[in-house]
Amino acid sequence: MEKNFSFEKKDKTYYTYDQYGTNPMPAFGPVGILALPGAVDFSEKVNHFLLERRREYLDVIAEEDMDPGFLRDDYRIPLNLVRFSSGEGKAIIESTVRGHDLYLICDPLNYSCTYKMFGFENRMSPDDHYQDLKRVILAASGKGLRINVIMPFLYESRQHRRSGRESLDCAYMLEEIFKLGVSNFLTFDAHDERVSNSIPVGGFENIPTSYQIMKSLVKVIPDLEFSPDKMMVVSPDEGGIKRAMFYASILGLPLGTFYKRRDYSVIKDGRNPIIAHEFLGDSVEGLDVLIVDDMISSGDSMLDLSRILRERGARRIFCATSFGLFTSGLKRFQEAYDQGLINHVFCTNLTYHAPELLACPWYTDADMSKFVALLIDAMNHNASMTTLLDPSDKINQLLNRIQN
Numbered sequence: 101m102e103k104n105f106s107f108e109k110k111d112k113t114y115y116t117y118d119q120y121g122t123n124p125m126p127a128f129g130p131v132g133i134l135a136l137p138g139a140v141d142f143s144e145k146v147n148h149f150l151l152e153r154r155r156e157y158l159d160v161i162a163e164e165d166m167d168p169g170f171l172r173d174d175y176r177i178p179l180n181l182v183r184f185s186s187g188e189g190k191a192i193i194e195s196t197v198r199g200h201d202l203y204l205i206c207d208p209l210n211y212s213c214t215y216k217m218f219g220f221e222n223r224m225s226p227d228d229h230y231q232d233l234k235r236v237i238l239a240a241s242g243k244g245l246r247i248n249v250i251m252p253f254l255y256e257s258r259q260h261r262r263s264g265r266e267s268l269d270c271a272y273m274l275e276e277i278f279k280l281g282v283s284n285f286l287t288f289d290a291h292d293e294r295v296s297n298s299i300p301v302g303g304f305e306n307i308p309t310s311y312q313i314m315k316s317l318v319k320v321i322p323d324l325e326f327s328p329d330k331m332m333v334v335s336p337d338e339g340g341i342k343r344a345m346f347y348a349s350i351l352g353l354p355l356g357t358f359y360k361r362r363d364y365s366v367i368k369d370g371r372n373p374i375i376a377h378e379f380l381g382d383s384v385e386g387l388d389v390l391i392v393d394d395m396i397s398s399g400d401s402m403l404d405l406s407r408i409l410r411e412r413g414a415r416r417i418f419c420a421t422s423f424g425l426f427t428s429g430l431k432r433f434q435e436a437y438d439q440g441l442i443n444h445v446f447c448t449n450l451t452y453h454a455p456e457l458l459a460c461p462w463y464t465d466a467d468m469s470k471f472v473a474l475l476i477d478a479m480n481h482n483a484s485m486t487t488l489l490d491p492s493d494k495i496n497q498l499l500n501r502i503q504n
Contacts, residue, residue, distance in 0.1 A: 127167050127170055128246060129169075129245040130168065130201065131169075132197050132201065133175045133177065134205070137232065138208070138212075139205040139206055146473045149473035150473040151173070154170065177195050178193075179193055180193075181232050186218070187222070189232065189235065193236070197243050202244040202246065202247050205250045206229060206251045207251075208226040209425060211223050211225075212454070226255055233277070250286045250475075252423075253287070256273055257270050258270075258291050275299060278299050283303055284479065285305070287306055287307070289306070289343075305489070308489070310346065315466065317446055320464050326499065332355070332381070332384055333347045333348040333351065333353050333390050334356045334358070334389055334391045336377075338357065340392070343393070344392050347390065358408075359377075359380065361374070377401070384412050388414070388415050388417075388418070389409050390420060391406070391418070395424070396421050399426060406442050407436075418444050423450065433445065433460070433462065437460075444463070445462055446463075446466060448468050471488075475488060
């Protein structure tokens with residue numbers, strides 16, 4: 101019986117359901133989701149949306165005609181990361197993965213995970229999460245049909261290039277896990293996607309988050325006017341100008357940028373310290389400003405820029421990043437909000453966020469779990485992901501809807 105996977109576009113503002121065309125590929129194998137400790141909650145949501153997606157196939161094909169394991173109640177496979185009292189560990193996959201198309205989901209920034217070593221409670225560092233990922237890959241090797249890694253925040257992504265006698269951590273990480281047998285690697289809004297040059301024959305996807313952030317932005321701030329005389333997009337530095345150019349182009353807004361004036365005679369914490377932020381661009385007086393970046397680390401630079409823009413007469417300031425780390429806590433952001441320096445911050449739920457952050461009136465998480473579920477479904481069919489990965493059409497549809 102020929103299988104027809106053609107779907108109506110049920111949600112025209114989100115994703116097309118006919119992405120597999122008229123000649124679809126069969127599923128590569130039964131999907132298996134292996135959620136590492138830092139990604140358990142996110143993986144639960146991904147599993148929910150994947151099940152929801154798979155049930156839609158019942159509209160066009162009977163369940164008895166589906167491949168074994170294609171439609172299940174739960175795509176997650178039990179995983180146990182054991183820690184010995186010395187701090188050493190091992191991975192145990194507690195159910196069969198033979199013949200499965202495996203998707204390992206890892207959040208290297210989840211600092212809420214802990215383990216005991218010599219009686220002390222330790223928080224897991226990104227290095228600990230990465231070591232666990234390698235353990236799971238090794239546990240699945242030779243059994244799973246294909247191993248795919250979904251690491252939303254690219255481990256060591258800020259150490260993507262070498263200066264002098266420095267380690268080249270991110271490139272080596274990618275090289276190492278592909279040598280362990282990984283077939284595909286998915287990450288989001290990488291600090292510098294050129295790091296994929298370290299694996300020229302590997303399947304590496306750097307996926308934008310701009311549509312989901314825009315969707316949250318217009319929902320939370322419904323009175324935004326995307327007009328050149330009402331709003332401006334600003335990049336916090338020259339390294340993020342490409343990202344800001346995309347937002348400015350798709351929204352039809354003017355673009356401004358800051359550059360960091362540094363003291364190159366001094367090295368502090370491995371970097372030349374920033375002396376001042378200098379703004380390049382037209383006047384922001386009376387305009388809403390959208391500052392876009394890949395991440396908020398401590399947030400000091402973002403708040404400094406917001407203060408400068410306020411001094412230049414900006415009306416409202418919104419910050420939009422893929423990853424909100426808030427490594428120095430939330431106090432300064434709360435104070436900036438109370439003082440009127442920032443109006444709202446938008447990040448994604450691709451990394452762990454503490455309940456205290458989620459409760460802040462100035463913060464919104466853009467949910468990426470449905471998107472990740474659809475990516476898994478497409479990859480499982482070896483289907484083209486062009487429609488999914490390109491946010492342009494979806495953002496245009498979103499803008500048309502709110503403007504009409």
